[in-house]
Amino acid sequence: MAEGKPTAGGGGGAGRDGCPLHEREAEIRSAGQAVEALVRPAGAGTGELLLYTGTAGLGKTAVLTEVRRQARRAGCTVLFARGGERQRHEPFRVVRQLVQPVLAALSAEERAQAFGPWEDIVGPAVGLLPPAGQLDPQGVRDGLDFVLTHLVQRHSPVAVIVDDLHWADPESLGWLAGFAVRARELPALLVLACRDEFPDDALTLQRGLVGRADRRHELRPLQPASVARLVRAALGAQAEDAFCRHVWAVTAGNPYETTALLREVLDQRLDPVEESTAQLRELAAGARGMTLRHWLGKLGPTTLRFAWAASMLGTDIRPELAAVICAQGPDTAAQSIRELRGHGVLTSTSAGRLEFLHPLIATSVYQSLPPAIRTGMHGVAAVETENAGLGLLTASRHLLETLPEGDGAIVGKLRRAAREHLAIGAPEAAQRCLRRAISEPPADEDRAAVLYELGCSALLTDPATTVNQLRLALADPYGLGPELRVDATFRLAQALAHSNRLGEAAAVCAEEAARTRPGPGRLRLEVAHFMFAAFQFEDEDGPGRSRRLAEFDRTLGTIGLAFTDPEPLGERTPDEVLFERDGLNHAVAVLRCWDLTLRGADREEAIALAESALPGGRLPRSLGWTNTTWGFELPGILGISYLYADRVDRAEELFTEAVRAYEVAGWSGGHLGFAYLLTGMLRFRCGALAEAEDYLRRALRLAARIGPGAPLHWDAVGALAETLAARGRVAEALELADRYAFGPPYPTVMVLPDAPTLYGRLLLARGDAPGAAATLTAAGAALDARGWRNTVWAPWLGHLARAVAPDQPDRARELAGEAVRRARESGTDSAVGSTLRLSAAVHDRPRAVELLTDAVRHLERSPARYEHAIALVDLGEALGTAPTARTALTRGLELATHCGADGLAARARDLLHTDGPA
Helix, strand or coil, X not given: CCCCCCCCCCCCCCCCCCCCCCCCHHHHHHHHHHHHHHCCCCCCCCCEEEEEECCCCCCHHXXXXXXXXXXXXXXXXXXXXXXXXXXXXXXXXXXXXXXXXHHHCCCHHHHHHHHHHHHHHHHHHCCCCCCCCCCCHHHHHHHHHHHHHHHHHHHCCEEEEEECHXXXXXXXXXXXXXXXXXXXXXXXXXXXXECCCCCHHHHHHHHHHHHHCCEEEECCCCCHHHHHHHHHHHHCCCCCHHHHHHHHHHHCCCHHHHHHHHHHHHHHCCCCCHHHHHHHHHHHHHHCCCCHHHHHHHHCHHHHHHHHHHHHHCCCECHHHHHHHCCCCHHHHHHHHHHHHHCCCEEECCCCCEEECCHHHHHHHHHCCCHHHHHHHHHHHHHHHHHCCCHHHHHHHHHCCCCCCCCHHHHHHHHHHXXXXXXXXXXXXXXXXXXXXXXXXXXXXXXXXXXXXXHHHCCCCCHHHHHHHHHHHHHCCCCCCHHHHHHHHHHHHHHHHHCCCXXXXXXXXXXXXXXXXXXXXXXHHHHHHHHHHHCECCCCCHHHHHHHHHHHHHHHHHHCCCCCCCCCCCCCCHHHHHHHHHHHHHHHHHHHHHHHHHHCCCHHHHHHHHHHXXXXXXXXXXXXXXXXCCCCHHHHHHHHHHHHCCCHHHHHHHHHHHHHHHHHHCCCCHHXXXXXXXXXXXXXXXXXXXXXXXHHHHHHHHHHHHCCCCHHHHHHHHHHHHHHHHCCCHHHHHHHHHHCCCCCCCCCECCCCCHHHHHHHHHHHHCCHHHHHHHHHXXXXXXXXXXXXCCCCCCHHHHHHHHHCCCCHHHHHHHHHHHHHHHHHHCCHHHHHHHHHHHHCCCCHHHXXXXXXXXXXXXXXXXXXXXXXXXXXXXXXXXXXXXXXXXXHHHHHHHHHHHCCXXXXXXXXXXXXXXXXX
C-alpha cells in the first residue's frame, strides 16, 4: 500500500482523491488525542479502537491517511491494510497486508520468536509458509492473536489501520473483531474506516466492532461554504456564489462527487457562473461514471480495457499482470497507464504498483464491463494470476466469477484451491470453491467425491452443511468408491452426533454397514455404530447392546480383517491392513471398557481392557487425539474410564497429551475445549478445585464460541457448577446453571457429569427437596433402564436418599444402602468412600460414625482428596465431643484448605471452635 500519498490534516491540504479535508477537524483532533494517549512514556500508553463511518465518498480514506501520518510522526509502527471489493473472497488478505511487511523484514531468529509455537499454524495464513494439512479456523485466529501481541510488544507503540473494512475478507474480519477486544490491553491503536455495507453474514461482527469503539465518528457531507472553497480552489476565485451553491446542491456536499464534478467542469471548460448551472446536474451524473458510454467517451476502448483489467485485480495492482489480462504489450500498457493517470483514474504506489484514485472509480469501471467480457476476462485472470506465481488462493476468486461450462480442468483447480483454503484455516472459502465446482458441473463419476469434499470441509464449522452434502454424496447414483463411502458415512454420523442427534448417527452407521460387503470398511461402520450408541443417553435396549458389543469383540478377535475379502489387501500394504485390524481392536477395547465403566462393573476388568488399547503403555496412532479415523471421543472416554477407576496417573497422561496435541495442531475450537473439560474433571477428582475451575472456565469460553446446545456446552456448565459448589460458592453455581438454562429438556447425548443427576442436586441445594426427589427418581429410572450403575458419574441414589430422608427415613436408608452395594461392585475406593459418606447422612449418629470411618478408610486410599476432606469433616462432626473428633476435623481442615474448598474449610474451622454438635 502507498505510504507517500498526498494528504493533509485539519482543514487544508488534499486527500487521496485531491479533495481538501474540510470540516474534518474534529475527526483529526480525535485521532491526534488517541495517538498521544498511545505514545505516553514509560508504559502509560493505552490502546483504543477508533472508528470512522460514513457513506461512500465522504473522505474516510483521506482521514485515515492523515491518521497514518500522525502515527508515523509520533514514532508509531504503522500496520496498514485496505479491504477490496473484488478481493473479499481472498481469505486472510487483509491480515496479510497488515503483517507480511513487518514479518518479512525480520531475521529468521526474530521471525521464529514472533511466531513462537504458532509458526505452522499462522505461517500459511499470512503467506509465509506453504499450506499443509487442514487447520482449525479458531486455532489460526488464536495464533494471529499471539503473533500480533508479540509484534505490538516488540515494536510498540503500534497503530493498526484498516480502510474499507466493509470489504475485508470474512476470515480477516472475524479475527479483527476478536482482536479488537484486546486493543485496550496493549499499546496498540486500532483505527478502522467503513461504510454501512457489510454482507449479511458479517452484521454481527460489524455491530460488535461498533459497540467496542472507544471513539466513533460518523462523517457528514460538507456544508455549502466548504464546497464553495473547493470550487474556487479548482476553478478560480471568480466562481460565482450561485454556481458554488448549485455544485453543493447536485452533489449533496459529498467531497468525492464534488471533486469529480469539478474535474468534468474543467474538461468541458464550463464557466463557473450562474448561467452554467443548468448543465451541472447532467455533468454530475456523468461524473459518477456508472455507464459504459461514459468511460468509452472518456478513455477510449484501448485504455478502458486496461482499466477493466485493473478493476478486476482490485487494489495493489501489478501493471504487468493487468497488461497480460487485457492482452496489451508493454508499450500499449504504458500508454494506457499514462492516460488513466492523466484522467485521475489510477495512481502509482511507492512499491511500483497501481491503485485506483478512489474505490468508487474502481466500482464504476468494473460495473461498466459488459457481462460477456467480464466473464471472459475473469477466466483469463484466473490463468494469468496463477501463472504469475500468486497461487490458487488468489486465482480461485476469478474462477468463482466464470460461467459454468462443464470443464473438468476448472473443477480440478477449484478442488485444489479448496484444499489450500482448508490448509490455511478458511473453510468457508473452501466451500465457495466446491459449490462453484459442483455448478460447473463435474463429470458424473466425480460429482459424489466433490460433494463429499464439500461436506467434510464444513465439519468443524457448519455441521448442518456437512449433513446435507454428505447425504447427497451418499445418494448420488454414480456413488463413491467403497473406502470413500465408508468415510463419508462416518463423517455424516460425526456431524449428526455433534448436532445432538446421536440416534440418527448410530442408525446411519448401522444401515450403511448392512449394505457394505464384509471387510475393514464394514467393521469400521459396525464399530462406529456401537460408539455413537454408547454416547446416546436413552436406549431402549441398553443392556442388550452391551451384550452384543461383548459378542462383537469376541468375534473380531477371532476373524481378523481379511476373512472374507476376495482381495484382502487390495491397494493396501500388509502393514496398513495390520494397522486397520489393530485400530479396530483398540477401538472396540475402549468401547467395552467404557461400557463396563458406565455399568459400574469390576474396575479390574475395565482397566484390563483399557490397558489392551494402550500397547506399550502409549496411545496408539489409530486412537490419537488428532487422528481422524475415529475422532476425539474414543481417547476421551478411555481417559474418563481411567479417571472413574481411580487410575488418575493414566488419565493425566492422556489428558495432558490431548491439550498438547491440540495446542500444537492449532485446534482451538471444540477439540481443545474438550481437552480442557477433561483436564478440569481430572483436577476436580483429585481435589485441585482452583485448577479445575480454571480449566473448566476455559472449556466454557471455547464452548461459547461453538454456541449453546452443543454437548461441550452442557458438559462445561455442569462440571463448572459442580466445582463452584464444591468450593463453597453454591449461590454462584446456582446462578451459573440459571444463566445457561442447565435443566430439562436434556440433550440426547450423555453429559459429564450426568445432567439430570446434577440438576437434582442443584434443586436440593436450593432447598427444593420434593423437586430434587422427583428429578433424581426419574434420572435413576432412565439410568437403570440403560444399565448404567456408575455411582461416580451419576450419584443419584445417595442424593435421592438425602432428598427423601426427612419424610421417608426408611426408604432413604434403603436407597443409600443400594448405592453402597453398587459402588462395592466396582471395587473403586473413591466410589465406595463417596457412597458411604452420603449414606451416613441418612443414619443416626452411631451408625453414621461407622459409615464415615469406613468412608475415610477408603477415600484415603483414593485420589479423591476433596471427597476425603468432606468425609473427615463429616466424621469430626458426627463424633461430637469424642477425643478423636478434633483430629478428624484438623485433618479435614488441612485437606479442604489444600483443595481450595473454602466453604468446607470454614465449616471445619467453626466446628473446631465449638465443643462439637449439640
